[in-house]
Amino acid sequence: MRAASPPRRDTDVGPLAGIRVADFTWVWAGPHATLQLAHLGAEVIRVEALQRPCVTRLLPPWPDGIPGANRSGYFNQFNQGKRSIVLDLKTPEGVDLARRLVACSDVAAENFAAGVMDRLGLGWEVLRALNPRLVMIALSGYGAYGPEHEFVSYGPAQVPLSGMSSLTGYRGWPPMHVGISYGDPNGGIHGAFAVLAALWHRERTGEGQYIDLSQWETTMAVLPEGIMDAVMNGVAPERNGNRDRWMAPHGIFRAAGDERWIALAVRDDDEWRRFAAAIGAPELAGDARFATLAARKANEDALEDLVTAWTAARSPDETTALLQRVGIAAFPALSNRDICEDAHLRERGFFVELEHPEVGVRRHLGIPWRMSETPCAVERPAPCVGEATDYVLGEILGLDTATCDDLRARGIVA
Structure with missing residues (x-):
């Protein structure tokens, strides 16, 4: 069954209004980067692979405990405000459609292991030839080159690799994890920052560029104290639990009460x-x-x-x-429950109520900044699988209805 075309914007909002992002990312780091761009007003179009759905579409929490590809709270939080098109990137026609989307986009984003986009026929050299003004970002675990650039990576691996685990825990205890996959959202924020800088460079020069982001390096970038102590003094800070080197208590x-x-x-x-x-x-x-x-x-x-x-x-x-x-x-x-009811956050409008076609009205974390002259807003919930396929094929790529129907019938799009 054909998905309904998504509603169009009534007005463009945010400082990135008019910027289009072809979003090939998945899991957390990449989607977190493109989420910031969507929050800033960019049109972010998720390109989802027919054979390999985003992992987070299949992960809990699910509202009311009912699973489904469009029901994951994880996915719906980090993909709010975006659109979705589904392509079979194992076919020449699917790859051609992806290239055509990139050709009329300002930004392309991906966070696969190094080399995956090249093998798909969607690497930087191919895409820049189609769109010389393109800003492309690759958020990989270890960067595009180096002895370990092809290693498999997930965000949790960045915590021990960066030295963060060596700083976390109690004196005399082994290194500990920090509780979340810190390398992912941190890499995403750094990635969005780099994209904004590249767009500003393009505004002044007309030149696009490629951004090679290593999540390992972005995690280390926020941990200067221990590394500088090792560099300058040859020592490593001791693990100190909740204590601080320069403050006490x-x-x-x-406190009084249970937990x-x-x-x-x-x-x-x-x-x-x-x-x-x-x-x-x-x-x-x-x-x-x-x-x-x-x-x-x-x-x-x-x-x-x-x-x-x-x-x-x-x-x-x-x-x-x-x-x-x-x-x-x-x-x-x-606690997380406390946060959901916090009066200060409610008054600032940090939470947004989004109506999703499959899970109804749900509360989400919203935009953590306020801009006086270019206000930002979450315009829509996270997309259902392929909900914007017809919109992208017809209104952006200019394909007629018969061509779209043929592509769908042959499984090139969904």
Whole structure:
């Protein structure tokens, strides 16, 4: 059955309005990069392979526990605002259609292993010949060249490879994972930034260019402290759990209630004096064990026991209000459920309610910035599989109905 053509925009919104992205990405890093471009107003068209659906279409969570290729919360979060066309890229006609889409696009994005796009006949040299103004980004695990460029990679691998795991965990414990596949969203944000810079260069010069992004390198780029210590001093920082080298107390402490926690950080001796007064124990400011940062670090176990005894008797909100009033960084350690109901985020409009044809109205994380002159908006939910195939073939590529029907009948498109 033919998918209905998607609704057209009433008005172009966002600073990238008028920019078209041919999006060959899948899983998380690439879709996260193109999500930022969609948030900024670009028309992002996902090119989905007929034989190999995006992994995240098949992953939970699913609303009401009912699986389906269009029902994944994972996929629907990271692909909101995009369109979808399905092509058989194992056929010459499918590849030709992909090339024609790229020829009338501003950006092409992919995050396959190095060499996959070349083998499909969609590599940089082919595409730049069709569209000299094209900006193409490849977000791979290790980059387009180097001894390990063909290694298989997923975002979780970037955490230990980058040294992040060596910094994560408690003293005396082995390295630990950080809880999410950090290399993916971090690589996606870096990728979007690079695309914007390349578009600005094209605006000034008329030249397109190829962006070779290594997720390994983008993960290391946000970890300067440990690497600089190794480079300059030949040492590696110890794993310290929730503690900080330059602040004490610093961590997440038990609060009143079941699985309730409070995060706080005391930056210097002046803040320590304010903290001591706020908790009703001003004498701690002069206690030799805690009066200076060096003393607090030397007696950190005793310090944390003291702090926990106080925080455990109060709710996270009570502690936050009391300490924030005296200029101490304190805030609840929120659960995902807490975040969904957070009043501050609701007032800022961070959450968006999107009506999806298969899962109904659902809340999603929205756009985390506000622009005064070029406001951005999430215009549509994530696409169902192939929902824009007819729109792309007809309105963008200019194919007539008979040709579209023939391509569909022969399985070239879906």
